Amino acid sequence: MRAFADLLERLVLTPSRNRKVELLAHYFRDRPDPDRGLGLAAITRDLDLPSVKPGLIRQLASEVTDEVLFALSYDYVGDLAETVALIWPSQADDGEAEITLEQVVETLANASRSQAPAALRRLLDTLGPSERYALIKLASGGLRIGVSARLAKQALADFGGKPVAEIEELWHGLKPPYRELFAWLEGRAQKPVSAAAAPFRPVMLSNALEERDTALITPDDYVAEWKWDGIRVQAVAEAGVRRIYSRTGDDISAAFPDVLEAMVFEGAIDGELLVGAPGDPESGTGTFSDLQQRLNRKSVSARELAKYPAFIRAYDLLVDDGEDLRALPLMDRRARLEAFVSGRDLARLDLSQLLEFESFEDLVALRADPPHAVIEGLMLKRRDAPYVPGRPKGPWFKWKRDPHTVDAVLMYAQRGHGKRSGYYSDFTFGVWRGADGASELVPVGKAYFGFTDAELKSLDKFVRDNTIERFGPVRSVRAEAGHGLVLEIAFEGLNRSSRHKSGVAMRFPRISRIRWDKPPGEADRLETLEALL
Amino acid sequence: MRPEELLRPAPQGLYCPPGDFYIDPVRPVARALITHGHADHARAGHGAVLATRHTLEIMAIRYGADFTKSRQVAEFGRAVSMNGVTVTFHPAGHVLGSAQIAVEKDGTRIVASGDYKRLADPTAETFEPVACDVFITEATFALPVFRHPSPSAEIAKLLASLRDFPDRAHLVGVYALGKAQRVIRLLRDNGWDRPIYIHGSLKALCDYYEGAGIALGELRPATVETLLKGAYGGEIVLGPPSAFNSPWVRRFPDPLIAFASGWMQIRQRMKQRGVELPLIISDHCDWDELTATIRDTGAPEIWVTHGREEALVRWCELNQLRARPLHLVGYEDEVE
Numbered sequence: 001m002r003a004f005a006d007l008l009e010r011l012v013l014t015p016s017r018n019r020k021v022e023l024l025a026h027y028f029r030d031r032p033d034p035d036r037g038l039g040l041a042a043i044t045r046d047l048d049l050p051s052v053k054p055g056l057i058r059q060l061a062s063e064v065t066d067e068v069l070f071a072l073s074y075d076y077v078g079d080l081a082e083t084v085a086l087i088w089p090s091q092a093d094d095g096e097a098e099i100t101l102e103q104v105v106e107t108l109a110n111a112s113r114s115q116a117p118a119a120l121r122r123l124l125d126t127l128g129p130s131e132r133y134a135l136i137k138l139a140s141g142g143l144r145i146g147v148s149a150r151l152a153k154q155a156l157a158d159f160g161g162k163p164v165a166e167i168e169e170l171w172h173g174l175k176p177p178y179r180e181l182f183a184w185l186e187g188r189a190q191k192p193v194s195a196a197a198a199p200f201r202p203v204m205l206s207n208a209l210e211e212r213d214t215a216l217i218t219p220d221d222y223v224a225e226w227k228w229d230g231i232r233v234q235a236v237a238e239a240g241v242r243r244i245y246s247r248t249g250d251d252i253s254a255a256f257p258d259v260l261e262a263m264v265f266e267g268a269i270d271g272e273l274l275v276g277a278p279g280d281p282e283s284g285t286g287t288f289s290d291l292q293q294r295l296n297r298k299s300v301s302a303r304e305l306a307k308y309p310a311f312i313r314a315y316d317l318l319v320d321d322g323e324d325l326r327a328l329p330l331m332d333r334r335a336r337l338e339a340f341v342s343g344r345d346l347a348r349l350d351l352s353q354l355l356e357f358e359s360f361e362d363l364v365a366l367r368a369d370p371p372h373a374v375i376e377g378l379m380l381k382r383r384d385a386p387y388v389p390g391r392p393k394g395p396w397f398k399w400k401r402d403p404h405t406v407d408a409v410l411m412y413a414q415r416g417h418g419k420r421s422g423y424y425s426d427f428t429f430g431v432w433r434g435a436d437g438a439s440e441l442v443p444v445g446k447a448y449f450g451f452t453d454a455e456l457k458s459l460d461k462f463v464r465d466n467t468i469e470r471f472g473p474v475r476s477v478r479a480e481a482g483h484g485l486v487l488e489i490a491f492e493g494l495n496r497s498s499r500h501k502s503g504v505a506m507r508f509p510r511i512s513r514i515r516w517d518k519p520p521g522e523a524d525r526l527e528t529l530e531a532l533l
Numbered sequence: 534m535r536p537e538e539l540l541r542p543a544p545q546g547l548y549c550p551p552g553d554f555y556i557d558p559v560r561p562v563a564r565a566l567i568t569h570g571h572a573d574h575a576r577a578g579h580g581a582v583l584a585t586r587h588t589l590e591i592m593a594i595r596y597g598a599d600f601t602k603s604r605q606v607a608e609f610g611r612a613v614s615m616n617g618v619t620v621t622f623h624p625a626g627h628v629l630g631s632a633q634i635a636v637e638k639d640g641t642r643i644v645a646s647g648d649y650k651r652l653a654d655p656t657a658e659t660f661e662p663v664a665c666d667v668f669i670t671e672a673t674f675a676l677p678v679f680r681h682p683s684p685s686a687e688i689a690k691l692l693a694s695l696r697d698f699p700d701r702a703h704l705v706g707v708y709a710l711g712k713a714q715r716v717i718r719l720l721r722d723n724g725w726d727r728p729i730y731i732h733g734s735l736k737a738l739c740d741y742y743e744g745a746g747i748a749l750g751e752l753r754p755a756t757v758e759t760l761l762k763g764a765y766g767g768e769i770v771l772g773p774p775s776a777f778n779s780p781w782v783r784r785f786p787d788p789l790i791a792f793a794s795g796w797m798q799i800r801q802r803m804k805q806r807g808v809e810l811p812l813i814i815s816d817h818c819d820w821d822e823l824t825a826t827i828r829d830t831g832a833p834e835i836w837v838t839h840g841r842e843e844a845l846v847r848w849c850e851l852n853q854l855r856a857r858p859l860h861l862v863g864y865e866d867e868v869e
Contacts, residue, residue, distance in 0.1 A: 006690075012800065013809050026697060065677060066851060072844045073678045078801050086678035086798065093682060129680065415778055415807055421790070422782030473778065473807040 001104055001127060002095040003031055004039045005134035011145045015417045020147060024155030028182070035101040037177025040156075042138050044149040046176055049108045051116040052139040057084055060121055064089055081140065084124075085133035094128030102177075108139055150248040160185025165202030165389040168249035172196040197241035200234060200249040201268060201318050201326070202389035206379065206396035213397060217360055222380045223330070224355040224363060227398055228313055229288050229376040229493065230274040231295070235312055235349075237263045238319070244273070255297040259310050262348035267340065270316035270387075271352070274374070278311040278350035285374045288507075289495045289533065311348040314341060315379075318387060326387040330395075333387065367399060376492065377401045403490040405512060406431065406529060409441055409520045410485040413463040415473040416448070423456055424463040424475065427511065429487050433502070433526040441479055442502045442526060447489060450510030459485075459514065481521030488513040494532045504529050534639040536667045536834065539618075542859050547645060547669075549636055552618030554583075556634055556645050559862070566607075566620065568647025569631035570595065570710055573864045583607050583615075585622060587630025587745065591710060594737050607632065609658070625649040626660030627816050628711030629745060635663050643667040644830065650815065651822040652684065655722075656715045656747050660826075668832035669859065672840030673817045673869060674795050675848075681795060681819040687812045688716075688723045691791060694810055695767055702765035702785035703810070706774035706792035708869070709735050711816050713771055714742040716793050717749045719814070720769065730755035730765070732772030732781065757784050774806070794869050795819070815869060824848055839864035 007027045014020050024043075028036050041047040061070060061084045070087065077083040104123060111119040120139060124132050137144075153171065157164035162185065173196030174181055183189035209217075216222070232247040242263045244253045253260055256273070275291045277284035286308065293308045294300060317337035318326055325333050334354075341351050355378075357363050367378050377400035385395030408429035416425030426448040430441035451459065462485055466478040478484055490512035497505035504526075540549050546558035546565075554564040561578035568574055568584075570591035575584075577596035581603045582589065592600050607613060607622040609632070614620070622632040625647055633646040644665040651660050674681075695703055707713040713735045720729065728751040731739060736754065743749055755770045765785045772781070774792060782788055792808045795815030803811045818826060823845065827835055835856040837845045842858035849856030 009811075010809075013803055013811065015807075015809075066847070068847050069677050069844055072841070072847070073676045076676055076841070077678055077799055082800055083678060086680065093686065095686075129682070417790075417807065417809070418787050421777075421785070421788045422780050470778075472805040 001097075001099050001101055001131045001134065003027065004035070004042075004101050004138075005094060005128075005130040007039065008134050008137065008145055009130055011147055017151065019418070020151060021155045021158055024147070024152060025159040028156065028159045028185075033179050033182060034177030037179065037182065038101045038105050040152060040178060041176035043145070043147050043152050045141070047105065047138070047141075049105070049139055049141065051111050051113045052108060052120065052141075053113075053116075054140055056117055056120065057081065057136055057140060060084070060117060060124070061087065081136040082133055085129055085136055088124050088129075088132055090125050090127070090132075092126055092128050094130045096128055097126040097131075099123070099126060099131075104135060104138070149250055153249070156181070156185060160187075163390065166191070168200060169202050169389075170194050171249055172199055172243075172251065198236040198238040198243045198268075200236070200243075200245045200251075202249070203232065203234060203247045203270065204316075204387050204389060204396065205247075205391040206381075206398040207391060207393055209380065209397040209399040214360055216394075217363065217380055217397070219357055219359075221384075222382055223334075224357055224366070225315065225352050225379045225381070226355065226370065226372075226375045227377040227379045227400065228272040228274060228285070228352070229374045230272040230291055230313070232270075233273040233312060234268060234270055234318070235259070235263055236268040236319075237265055238268070238322075252295075255294055255300055256310050257300065258305055259312060259348045262311075262346060264346065265340065265344055266321045267317065268319035269312065269314050269337075269340075269349070270318055271312040271314040271349075273310060273312055275308045275310050277309070278313070278348060285372060287374055288493055292495055309348075311350065313350055313352050315352050316387065328386065329384040330381055330387075331383045363399070367401060370401070375401075400492075403492055403508075403512075404494070404532060405488055405490050406444075407486050407515060407518060407523045408444060408489050409479045409523045410462075410477055410487055411441055411443055411479050412474055412476050413459075414475075420456070423460045425456060425460070427459070427487065429489060430479070430502075431524045431526050431529060439481070439525075443500070444502045444504060444526070444529060445489065445491070445506040445509040447487075447509045447511050450490070450512055451514070455514060479520060482519060484520035486515035486518040486520055486523050487511050488515055494529060496533060502526060502529075504533065534641045536641055536643055539638055539641055540636060540643050540645065540667075540669075542861050544862075547859075547861060549615075549618060551638055552615040552620070552636070554615055554618075554620075556636075557647065557864075559864075564615075565601075566634055567592070568625065568634060568645070569627055571628070571648070574647060577601070581605070583613065583620070585609065585630040585632050588632070591630060591738070591741065594741060595710075623661050623663050624658035626651060626654060626657050629657050629714070629742060629747070631657060633660075633663060635665065641666050643669065644832075645669045646671065646826075648673070648817060649826070650818050651826060652681070654715055654718075656711070656718050656742060662826065662829035665830055665832050667834045667836060668827060668830040669836045669838060670823060670827065670845065671817065672823070672837050672842050672845045674815065674819050675823055675837070675841040675845040677820045677844070679795065679798055679819045680821055681798070681813055681815050684715075684719050684814045685723055687793075687814050688719045688725075691720075691769070691810065691812060692723065692725065694789065694791075695769070698767075698789060700766040701787045701789045702768055702770055704770045704772060704777060704782065704785060704788045704790050705812070706777060706790070706794070706806075706808075707735070707771050709738050709773055712793055712814070712869075714739060714747060714749060715816070716771065716812075716814060717752070718747065721748070721750050725769065726750065727768065728753045730760075730768055730770040732770070732776050734773055734776070735771060755784075777807075796869060817869060824852075827854070 074083045173194040180192040234245045275286035380397040382395040412428040413424035414426040430443040432439045433442045467475045469476045491506040491509040493507040545560045547556040557574040563580040565579040577600040582601040619637040621635040625631040627648040642665045791810035793812040793814040796802045797811030838859040846856045
């Protein structure tokens with residue numbers, strides 16, 4: 001349990017993605033089966049301990065401490081699991097009780113609802129403080145440690161020296177503690193055979209179109225499609241099992257019962273998940289902001305289903321009634337896809353249209369003026385290319401519309417980590433709101449890339465020279481109409497957000513230019529952004 | 534004599550009317566008794582200072598030799614009379630030279646403990662419980678969530694990280710007086726015999742501890758001249774936390790930020806500080822030690838100052854002890 005507790009603590013405190021992957025890979029290397037697999041399952045949320053209910057933790061704490069002291073402590077610490085872990089009256093140190101993660105999971109999994117309190121109490125008594133924290137997080141099912149399933153799979157790939165696509169493909173057929181997976185990653189066994197019905201097929205991704213690629217794009221070799229601004233999914237219906245996967249292989253079916261119900265086919269479709277009415281792209285497609293109302297949910301209400309109906313706009317057909325089409329050229333798959341869709345009554349599905357063009361100039365014109373706001377650019381695909389997992393160079397290009405830009409004022413800067421230690425490298429910026437004369441800046445986003453090393457130095461110097469207040473690693477800087485720094489921010493889109501004071505949240509904001517020349521008073525206003533919603 | 538007549542809070546600090554002196558005054562006064570050398574307790578500009586020899590010397594290092602007009606050394610355990618009030622210094626175990634001050638008149642004894650800790654520490658004199666009628670305790674970590682693990686186990690975490698990330702410089706945030714020397718000593722006692730690199734602001738006090746007979750091993754200045762940037766990988770560098778926000782940090786390769794403090798028990802604090810490796814090493818008592826010390830003194834009445842007074846007062850009430858918060862201002866519990 002000690003090792004798992006240490007891992008959680010390090011993951012929580014490590015900001016760098018690569019370092020997190022490294023920490024996870026070390027854990028897989030150093031821990032025996034089945035502990036490493038159970039730790040992995042806890043992180044990917046594939047561990048189910050139904051007998052422990054959230055209220056139980058609080059109840060146990062109230063049995064062992066004075067109410068006032070507990071309230072003062074909780075108020076100070078701010079996190080229930082952490083408060084209980086620290087306050088629990090046990091003298092045990094971390095690592096003292098040699099209880100494995102396996103024993104902990106077994107104890108909790110085997111306990112009935114009525115046995116769970118006593119079982120949890122005994123464990124809390126024996127474990128040290130960090131272990132108690134890990135235990136409570138594990139038992140209550142909410143790790144919230146900033147590690148996605150995708151990241152964990154990347155760590156597995158690094159650990160075993162395998163492409164992450166192979167792990168994604170296998171994942172849904174595997175169960176904790178993943179012994180056969182680790183055996184394969186360590187070279188002790190053959191690759192496990194995917195046992196899952198309706199498995200995920202690793203997706204094919206595109207590269208951004210660059211200037212030197214443009215000569216390749218001719219109507220003889222390439223087809224063009226709109227790039228829709230939803231989320232890329234794979235809809236699989238095989239042998240009575242239906243699943244919708246994200247492009248990283250996460251099963252998101254539960255949030256889309258409407259789409260699932262309409263998947264009356266046998267096969268695997270690659271497409272874009274969107275909100276609105278299929279069949280009429282001009283008017284029927286909702287924005288990404290609408291789609292967000294449906295994302296990241298475990299279940300969905302009837303009201304949301306009615307207000308934000310989802311559908312899939314199909315790009316590709318990977319499997320047709322048991323026949324794997326991935327090795328076929330794109331145009332052959334396209335013909336099969338068209339036949340597949342037209343032969344069925346698919347209520348929540350339509351087809352991505354191929355765009356006619358004769359020259360590259362036609363594409364330039366299409367990209368400059370797409371017929372719908374939910375289009376984020378063009379996809380250019382080689383006619384003869386098979387469907388290859390990963391991001392091969394050449395067969396598929398994405399050519400996005402120019403990003404939106406806004407002139408915003410630098411408000412706060414936060415110290416960076418790792419190679420950016422000692423520099424203020426994370427920048428929060430705002431735009432003006434309110435009537436003339438009584439305008440105030442309201443933060444609209446945060447950016448930490450888009451600038452060169454030399455620019456970072458000058459930004460850092462600006463922050464140091466213009467600091468007003470410090471809060472730990474954060475500084476607020478002078479930001480007045482007549483004095484401050486304007487940053488031109490490029491971003492891909494805007495969502496409504498009730499979590500932000502401004503009511504909007506940017507997608508992929510980055511600093512595109514530093515406007516040393518521009519007075520902050522001339523930066524943009526919130527209304528400019530709201531008009532984009 | 535009623536305790537309130539012997540010592541009472543005043544804007545300048547804790548005041549003794551019959552003895553006409555202050556304990557750890559936060560503003561210049563005619564006569565000051567100083568518990569220890571931390572800046573919020575020991576300030577320059579008093580008329581006369583009574584403190585242990587180490588505390589006086591530490592104040593001279595920090596403020597210059599003329600930090601007070603006159604000074605007098607207090608020996609541990611030896612009573613000094615001040616206008617009919619008997620004053621005795623006793624070890625507090627907080628940092629080198631730190632003292633509790635027992636103030637006694639007409640059979641009433643109050644112990645002002647300053648900051649103190651109970652854990653064994655070769656860089657400070659060992660705390661001695663002193664029987665008294667009123668015990669004045671600090672409350673920096675006075676919540677039952679504060680329970681410090683063994684410092685050796687924390688040092689082991691640092692050493693394990695050095696093995697895991699041999700290419701990264703491990704920067705450990707420490708305050709210059711006490712924590713720096715204690716962490717160095719702990720590293721030595723746990724087998725780290727490589728040179729330890731220190732920020733310039735730590736040097737004078739490390740030299741002072743060495744001179745006082747506390748061996749710290751080889752310390753090198755953490756300057757670019759000492760080592761090339763890449764060569765700091767896998768090395769331990771100690772600096773004050775404020776330096777981690779400064780360009781000084783840029784000389785280290787992909788630094789890993791650690792911080793040695795009792796606050797590191799709370800995850801929110803770790804994140805706020807941008808700490809990647811928290812080391813729970815404190816110069817103060819944790820909850821269990823605070824409450825045990827209160828019992829050890831046998832005092833029927835407890836006055837609680839700087840920190841989380843409310844919780845400790847509550848504990849005293851639950852344990853049938855008279856207690857009240859003192860509400861002294863000017864002591865920074867953040868600096869630990």
